Amino acid sequence: MLSTDKLSCNILADLLVAHGVKHVVLSPGSRNAPLIVALNRRGELTCHVVIDERSAAFIALGMSVQSCEPVAVVCTSGTALLNYAPAVAEAFYRRVPLIVISADRPEEWIDQDDSQTIWQQDALAPYVKRSCDISARIDFPNGPWWTDRIVNDAILEALSGRRGPVHINVRLDAPLNGSAQYPAGSARVIESIAPRDELPVVEARRLGTMLASPKKIMILAGFDSPDEKLNRALGRLADLPNVVVLTETLANLHSPKFVSRIDSTLCRMNAEEKERLLPDVVITTGGALVSRFVKEWLRSAAHLEHWHIGASHTTIDCFRHLSLRVELRPAIFMSQLASAMQPHRTPSEYATEWRALSTRAAKCHDHYVAASPWSDLKALAYIFDRIPRTWNLHLSNGTPVRYAQLMDCSHIHRSDCNRGVSGIDGSTSTALGASAIYRGTTLLVSGDMSFQYDISALSSTLVTPRFKIIVMVNGGGGIFRFIGSTSSLPELEKYFAVGTRLPLEGLAKAYDMAYFSASSIDELPEAFRAFADESARPAILAIHTDPHTTADTLKDYFKNEN
Numbered sequence: 381m382l383s384t385d386k387l388s389c390n391i392l393a394d395l396l397v398a399h400g401v402k403h404v405v406l407s408p409g410s411r412n413a414p415l416i417v418a419l420n421r422r423g424e425l426t427c428h429v430v431i432d433e434r435s436a437a438f439i440a441l442g443m444s445v446q447s448c449e450p451v452a453v454v455c456t457s458g459t460a461l462l463n464y465a466p467a468v469a470e471a472f473y474r475r476v477p478l479i480v481i482s483a484d485r486p487e488e489w490i491d492q493d494d495s496q497t498i499w500q501q502d503a504l505a506p507y508v509k510r511s512c513d514i515s516a517r518i519d520f521p522n523g524p525w526w527t528d529r530i531v532n533d534a535i536l537e538a539l540s541g542r543r544g545p546v547h548i549n550v551r552l553d554a555p556l557n558g559s560a561q562y563p564a565g566s567a568r569v570i571e572s573i574a575p576r577d578e579l580p581v582v583e584a585r586r587l588g589t590m591l592a593s594p595k596k597i598m599i600l601a602g603f604d605s606p607d608e609k610l611n612r613a614l615g616r617l618a619d620l621p622n623v624v625v626l627t628e629t630l631a632n633l634h635s636p637k638f639v640s641r642i643d644s645t646l647c648r649m650n651a652e653e654k655e656r657l658l659p660d661v662v663i664t665t666g667g668a669l670v671s672r673f674v675k676e677w678l679r680s681a682a683h684l685e686h687w688h689i690g691a692s693h694t695t696i697d698c699f700r701h702l703s704l705r706v707e708l709r710p711a712i713f714m715s716q717l718a719s720a721m722q723p724h725r726t727p728s729e730y731a732t733e734w735r736a737l738s739t740r741a742a743k744c745h746d747h748y749v750a751a752s753p754w755s756d757l758k759a760l761a762y763i764f765d766r767i768p769r770t771w772n773l774h775l776s777n778g779t780p781v782r783y784a785q786l787m788d789c790s791h792i793h794r795s796d797c798n799r800g801v802s803g804i805d806g807s808t809s810t811a812l813g814a815s816a817i818y819r820g821t822t823l824l825v826s827g828d829m830s831f832q833y834d835i836s837a838l839s840s841t842l843v844t845p846r847f848k849i850i851v852m853v854n855g856g857g858g859i860f861r862f863i864g865s866t867s868s869l870p871e872l873e874k875y876f877a878v879g880t881r882l883p884l885e886g887l888a889k890a891y892d893m894a895y896f897s898a899s900s901i902d903e904l905p906e907a908f909r910a911f912a913d914e915s916a917r918p919a920i921l922a923i924h925t926d927p928h929t930t931a932d933t934l935k936d937y938f939k940n941e942n
Contacts, residue, residue: 385560388577398569401450402738411457411552439809443816449477450477474546477539479534479548509538512549528570582719596659596730597663598662599714600665605794607710614627617717619637621731626638628669639787641741642785648744657734670782688702756934769791772794772821779852804827809836811824811847844918853923894914895924
């Protein structure tokens with residue numbers, strides 16, 4: 381195979397293929413030209429070109445989240461790498477195996493006023509599981525062996541234990557356009573086998589006994605990919621009278637037995653109900669929780685045990701009551717726990733009471749939405765009810781993900797959001813990356829401020845008619861009109877909810893996207909139907925609402941009087 385004459389680049393391409401990488405997101409450059417050549421010459425890799433490195437990294441993130449496989453992202457030298465930082469941080473806290481590859485100058489040229497030279501080798505150190513630096517010259521006796529070893533090690537680290545991103549910095553010297561024959565697949569591959577761990581039976585039985593009625597057990601699920609085995613195990617646990625399962629929208633766990641609208645339910649509970657229904661033990665799975673209501677409520681408890689299930693990079697004590705870490709896959713642990721608890725089925729009203737409160741909250745929600753004025757809540761309640769079952773849903777941070785917490789999303793195929801670090805800067809690119817993998821329709825629901833952060837994603841050749849976007853045009857920064865830290869400040873309008881100059885219709889025309897809009901509940905049904913039916917082009921639906929009415933409607937929703 382004719383490839384670059386840079387051996388390190390060919391070894392890297394070999395090992396990406398060997399370890400299951402199928403997609404690579406590349407940004408153009410000169411220093412990374414040998415990397416692009418080596419990767420492009422491998423037919424096993426699908427290479428996607430994205431000019432903007434910040435967008436490229438989020439697109440790779442979305443691809444990896446959707447496929448549950450490692451994805452590589454490749455940039456040139458200099459500040460290009462620093463643009464990856466937001467997406468890499470999200471990948472770290474979201475446990476996504478991004479393989480970050482940066483081209484670099486030889487070390488002797490750093491700090492010598494040479495073009496595009498910065499210290500790159502540890503630039504992402506706090507947010508990657510491992511950083512490695514490959515020398516520009518590996519033509520010494522142990523050079524290829526050493527390169528094989530450190531690249532194998534980095535990729536295996538991304539895929540092992542608590543998965544996450546790694547950074548491989550590849551130094552390359554001039555000339556960069558040389559070519560040579562290379563026998564593809566000749567690099568040494570180091571494999572890793574992780575045995576399937578599970579609790580010893582005696583330990584599972586001991587934990588099951590500890591959780592037996594009359595103890596009140598709450599299982600609380602944060603963001604995660606869909607997991608049918610976990611869903612079944614939690615269903616078995618929810619059948620127990622002393623166990624309640626609370627799931628956030630992003631947990632992607634669905635059952636009529638679960639309490640899925642946590643915020644709606646908690647905000648309708650009075651002080652006596654909250655005190656009476658505090659769990660003795662709360663068991664968490666998945667990532668960070670969206671609901672501030674449940675976090676504040678559990679933190680306020682005087683006595684509570686907290687168990688966290690799943691691989692963690694540190695001790696996560698979100699409720700200040702952590703007593704047990706279980707470093708097992710949640711599906712395995714919950715399945716074992718469900719079996720261990722079956723002999724301890726004794727009378728309890730705990731689960732029944734929670735389900736009754738959930739039903740009450742759903743009725744209050746429907747009544748409130750029906751009577752509410754035109755607002756984000758009114759519009760999104762209509763839309764969420766009508767999202768087709770086969771669509772994947774992506775939510776931007778700010779208010780869209782919080783509104784989703786209030787809705788019945790049990791019919792939605794899959795819901796995702798960048799909740800690892802909860803930034804608003806790459807929502808469109810992440811959803812776009814996921815849409816490149818998912819063969820059905822991907823819907824992004826975004827706020828106007830979040831959407832403005834990431835307009836460059838629309839220029840990508842990855843945008844297809846399967847990608848649809850709803851933008852809540854509410855004056856920008858709507859969350860600042862709602863949260864207590866900013867909503868009462870005199871600086872609110874000037875420095876927080878600052879508004880946006882977002883020419884959505886012009887953007888749609890410029891990028892050849894179908895455009896629809898609605899400014900009232902009367903206009904929304906026809907606009908949404910046309911938006912959903914559009915199949916020839918990608919589509920944008922702009923929902924125009926008054927920011928003050930929207931903020932007041934959401935604030936009133938959480939008053940315990942509806």
